[in-house]
Amino acid sequence: MILPGATLGMLGGGQLGRMFTTAAQTMGYKVIVLDPDKNSPAGIIADQHICAAYTDESALAELAQLCSAITTEFENIPASTLAFLEQRTVVHPSSTALASTQNRNVEKNFIRAQGIATVPFVKINCSDDIDNLGSQISFPAILKVATFGYDGKGQIVCEDLSAVYAAFDAMGQKECVLEQRIDLEREISVVLARGQDGQITPFPVAENVHINGILHSTTVPSIAAESLQQTAIEMASKIAEGLAYVGTMAVEFFVSKQGDIIANEIAPRPHNSGHYTLDACRTSQFEQQVRMLCGLPAGNAELISPVVMINLLGDVWGNSQPHWNKLLTQPDIKLHLYGKKEARAGRKMGHFNVLAAETSQAMELASQTFEAIKAD
Structure with a gap:
């Protein structure tokens, strides 16, 4: 230790x-x-x-x-x-674990090797790969750059084959992955801690809403079926074991309207959708990261309150400061700002967690507060 x-x-x-x-x-x-x-x-x-x-x-x-x-x-x-x-x-995590998650094509092949479903996808290295797509992918689809893409950056929705050629050119003809879009019911994520002894401690499953490819809100507990949540935890644990991962990590999942659960991405680190743990769990995802790094046993990951986390992007600042008084006068809202000097559109500047006796109450207060604090 x-x-x-x-x-x-x-x-x-x-x-x-x-x-x-x-x-x-x-x-x-x-x-x-x-x-x-x-x-x-x-x-x-x-x-x-x-x-x-x-x-x-x-x-x-x-x-x-x-x-x-x-x-x-x-x-x-x-x-x-x-x-x-x-x-x-x-x-921790190891260089080999990190290498398995840095390239979307490598990552998806790794996930499939664990016996876990991904969306249908095709690696695009050159225009010939687009020529040879045939019926491998149905449209609409999304072309994503294979490396260094995040928060909706480096991805373009393609409605047909001609759009794939244009998108590939727009990406500078770098290695990409073309993913088929699915009939989406909801997006969920599992954040967990895995120790050097292989012991896995999951946090409660989070339900996520993205806007323009950037996480907007996380709600816990999720309204997804209990059996589906348990399956997600089992899949995320299997991925962590396959990576021989040590630390805090997250796996994002799609849930289709047909009830299928599909692994989307691995985050080999604490995750934006785990920020709710700072105020709503007995141990935060960041304390778990410290504990795993130092060879300590995991802290208790139990949820102590229903919670909604709202991301604060630079858009909320406008040309001044958000109306913080509308937030800070609410006793059950916890504000976390990141100390960034410049607010820019799309830049994550902070988040707030809304705690309540019922999830519906937290959701309503979170929505009201988010609208109220926007700068004029």
């Missing part, structure tokens, strides 16, 4: 790194963040900020020398960076 007083490393200085840093410091650990942005949200609150690129081997060697263990906040850290660090200190 790595105990309080030790120093932990975080690759990445965004909001997920910031919330990890807060959890670790609360538990008595020191945190060093490595991030190339001098104003990174995690870097400005960490005990030390190494402002360097993720491929800077001298900076990485310094981080490894100073830290008892190192983790990451997002999957686009080069797997080679983690492999470099693994030669020098404890690193």
